[in-house]
Amino acid sequence: MENDPSAFTQPVYSVSDLTAYIRAVLESNENLANIWVSGEISNLSRPNSGHIYFTLKDSGASLRCVIWREQARYLSAVLRDGMAVEAHGAVSVYEQGGQYQLYVDGLRAAGEGLLYQEFLRLKAKLDAEGLFDEERKRPLPRLPKTVGVVTSATGAAFQDILNTLRARCPLVEVVLAPVPVQGEAAPAQIAAAIEALNFSVKPDVIIVGRGGGSLEDLWAFNDERVVRAVAASQAPVISGVGHETDFTLTDFAADLRAPTPTGAAMMAVPDIADLATELQSYALRLAQTARDEIDMRRYALTTIVHRLESLSPRWQVRQGMQRLDDLSLRLAAGIKNYLRAEAAHLASMSGHLAALDPRNVLKRGYALVRDEGGRLVTSILKVKLGQTVDVLLHDGAFDAVVKEVKK
Numbered sequence: 001m002e003n004d005p006s007a008f009t010q011p012v013y014s015v016s017d018l019t020a021y022i023r024a025v026l027e028s029n030e031n032l033a034n035i036w037v038s039g040e041i042s043n044l045s046r047p048n049s050g051h052i053y054f055t056l057k058d059s060g061a062s063l064r065c066v067i068w069r070e071q072a073r074y075l076s077a078v079l080r081d082g083m084a085v086e087a088h089g090a091v092s093v094y095e096q097g098g099q100y101q102l103y104v105d106g107l108r109a110a111g112e113g114l115l116y117q118e119f120l121r122l123k124a125k126l127d128a129e130g131l132f133d134e135e136r137k138r139p140l141p142r143l144p145k146t147v148g149v150v151t152s153a154t155g156a157a158f159q160d161i162l163n164t165l166r167a168r169c170p171l172v173e174v175v176l177a178p179v180p181v182q183g184e185a186a187p188a189q190i191a192a193a194i195e196a197l198n199f200s201v202k203p204d205v206i207i208v209g210r211g212g213g214s215l216e217d218l219w220a221f222n223d224e225r226v227v228r229a230v231a232a233s234q235a236p237v238i239s240g241v242g243h244e245t246d247f248t249l250t251d252f253a254a255d256l257r258a259p260t261p262t263g264a265a266m267m268a269v270p271d272i273a274d275l276a277t278e279l280q281s282y283a284l285r286l287a288q289t290a291r292d293e294i295d296m297r298r299y300a301l302t303t304i305v306h307r308l309e310s311l312s313p314r315w316q317v318r319q320g321m322q323r324l325d326d327l328s329l330r331l332a333a334g335i336k337n338y339l340r341a342e343a344a345h346l347a348s349m350s351g352h353l354a355a356l357d358p359r360n361v362l363k364r365g366y367a368l369v370r371d372e373g374g375r376l377v378t379s380i381l382k383v384k385l386g387q388t389v390d391v392l393l394h395d396g397a398f399d400a401v402v403k404e405v406k407k
Contacts, residue, residue, distance in 0.1 A: 144204030164265035187223035209240030240264025362394035
């Protein structure tokens with residue numbers, strides 16, 4: 001078989017070059033340079049250097065994390081193993097260890113509470129059934145004729161929706177299905193209203209909404225019955241529940257989520273001003289073109305910056321500091337294990353010595369017998385009748401006279 005010359009022309013990289021390249025790739029990704037990661041803290045370590053090292057894990061994976069001393073002193077929470085947190089930072093590589101890790105610059109406790117836990121449980125259940133899949137989301141009609149609205153008839157949300165619909169598209173027909181938006185009776189009535197609109201009115205789009213409130217106030221829109229009704233709706237559904245920062249399970253099941261009820265109305269119908277629409281379209285295209293150009297320039301600049309950072313003494317020092325911390329922890333663990341082994345060996349030797357100590361034998365009831373010359377009597381053949389012997393016990397001695405010798 002002839003040799004393939006191309007097999008000998010491929011470049012060969014050193015481990016350092018490859019690791020530096022991987023680091024540059026990770027750090028040039030904007031999604032990884034500004035990211036929040038949630039998980040549970042484990043293997044928490046605080047060396048004397050002031051840096052903090054820990055592993056962030058969930059049921060499926062783990063991620064090594066570092067908080068430099070400069071950021072660690074601003075932490076308000078006391079970190080501990082098992083603590084559920086959300087960590088913010090950037091992903092990069094610890095080159096000496098060949099490991100990618102999250103360099104944390106912000107930390108906060110994960111959300112807690114019975115309602116929030118129930119929210120997560122039900123979200124996971126319905127998500128597993130496919131109710132939140134993007135593939136099932138439907139586009140909104142470009143110019144709907146009838147818009148169904150499911151909300152409270154007396155709330156400000158309906159007036160906001162109605163005013164917005166009239167201002168943007170006065171010809172559209174609005175059909176209200178009035179329902180309570182909180183309380184025990186609300187979920188069943190909201191679900192029934194969505195079904196009734198689809199069956200009798202057959203609108204082109206349905207808006208489900210209400211004003212803002214606490215998690216408890218918005219809980220009706222996390223009810224499984226409401227979520228399933230939204231997912232099963234024949235007409236596309238826009239969810240306009242609460243404010244921009246509020247999220248409910250209805251938002252995930254709806255075909256489109258709006259930040260507010262007013263925003264839902266704006267999404268439901270187009271503005272009749274065709275010229276304004278055209279101008280807005282051109283403005284969006286121009287803005288997108290500008291963003292693309294800026295992104296391209298930013299990517300090129302980021303690549304250059306990371307190349308310069310890879311040569312920065314500060315980065316090398318930090319890498320060396322982390323390596324020193326690793327070696328310090330390993331040395332401390334080695335010394336501790338060595339001392340533990342030596343202590344166990346010493347205890348074992350002490351036990352052996354104690355077992356061989358004649359005084360400990362005497363304490364168990366034995367005695368040492370010596371003749372007049374101080375020699376140990378080890379046989380009855382070495383004593384005579386009438387001979388005086390010295391008997392040594394653990395707490396003293398006494399003299400005795402041999403009256404009888406028995407074999």
